Amino acid sequence: MAGAVADPVRRxxxxxxxxxxxxxxxxxxxxxISRPAVSRHLRVLREAGLVxxxxxxxxxxxxxxxxxxxxxAGWLGRLTxxxxxxxxxxxxxxxxxxxxxxxxxxPERSEKPHEPxxxxxxxxxxxx
Amino acid sequence: MAGAVADPVRRxxxxxxxxxxxxxxxxxxxxxISRPAVSRHLRVLREAGLVxxxxxxxxxxxxxxxxxxxxxAGWLGRLTxxxxxxxxxxxxxxxxxxxxxxxxxxPERSEKPHEPxxxxxxxxxxxx
DNA sequence: CTGATGCGTAACTTACTGGTTACGCTTTCG
DNA sequence: CGAAAGCGTAACCAGTAAGTTACGCATCAG
Numbered sequence: 001m002a003g004a005v006a007d008p009v010r011r012x013x014x015x016x017x018x019x020x021x022x023x024x025x026x027x028x029x030x031x032x033i034s035r036p037a038v039s040r041h042l043r044v045l046r047e048a049g050l051v052x053x054x055x056x057x058x059x060x061x062x063x064x065x066x067x068x069x070x071x072x073a074g075w076l077g078r079l080t081x082x083x084x085x086x087x088x089x090x091x092x093x094x095x096x097x098x099x100x101x102x103x104x105x106x107p108e109r110s111e112k113p114h115e116p117x118x119x120x121x122x123x124x125x126x127x128x
Numbered sequence: 129m130a131g132a133v134a135d136p137v138r139r140x141x142x143x144x145x146x147x148x149x150x151x152x153x154x155x156x157x158x159x160x161i162s163r164p165a166v167s168r169h170l171r172v173l174r175e176a177g178l179v180x181x182x183x184x185x186x187x188x189x190x191x192x193x194x195x196x197x198x199x200x201a202g203w204l205g206r207l208t209x210x211x212x213x214x215x216x217x218x219x220x221x222x223x224x225x226x227x228x229x230x231x232x233x234x235p236e237r238s239e240k241p242h243e244p245x246x247x248x249x250x251x252x253x254x255x256x
Numbered sequence: 257c258t259g260a261t262g263c264g265t266a267a268c269t270t271a272c273t274g275g276t277t278a279c280g281c282t283t284t285c286g
Numbered sequence: 287c288g289a290a291a292g293c294g295t296a297a298c299c300a301g302t303a304a305g306t307t308a309c310g311c312a313t314c315a316g
Binding site for chain 2: 291292293294295
């Protein structure tokens, strides 16, 4: 999802769609890039669930779907509203130094694992 | 900025940094990918202004900077809190049909231009 | 029916991004 | 001082994503 929002063209499209339902052609008119390119941007947004399209005769009308953005908003909220703030500014300072000594003795990591699991090159790219 | 947040690894890093200051090495330990790769992710985040690093002897401590995320939050807010909502669901419906007839007569577009300016392949990619 | 219009897809090119290994620099430790 | 630790950068490779042109299909108008 976040990937869909990363592209400036797509952000612009979403903004345009914020208060107007538009056909594919109307969207394309507003950009310098070719219509097929826009068409694909729309497809990405559609697959990300950020827009919904409705066939209307020989044209296709797109409209914004705000719901999925809540998820992003949630993530953002978790970040901007930190758990403890003053906390580590001094507390962790010492932990860093302590760790530094420990490491030499035991190559294992004694920190909080923060559940990283196994993440590698496969699984990285996110489509939606 | 939004581009920096698009990568899942970077999102994870930001999350980790949410309540701990961490050294580059500590961050790298939590991922399966190589340290240089993480180092570059950190650089991207740094250039995006999302983290700040402090040299501490031979190690480098990273900390989160929440401020720039407000901007993204703002954009998100504009999207999730539409101007008129019920409005166009019926009002614009007719406009679309009206436009459709007009187009034949005058190839110009009579819609709101939404200030698209000139956007093309140069300028697309956003680094920060 | 025939031509024009509106969209989407296919095929292809190009550029960037992310990963890896190799290396260099600075700081710490014995 | 010399070895190792901690980071970052350089060089390189692979995959992806965005753009373009060409084309196909459906719908609407004459």
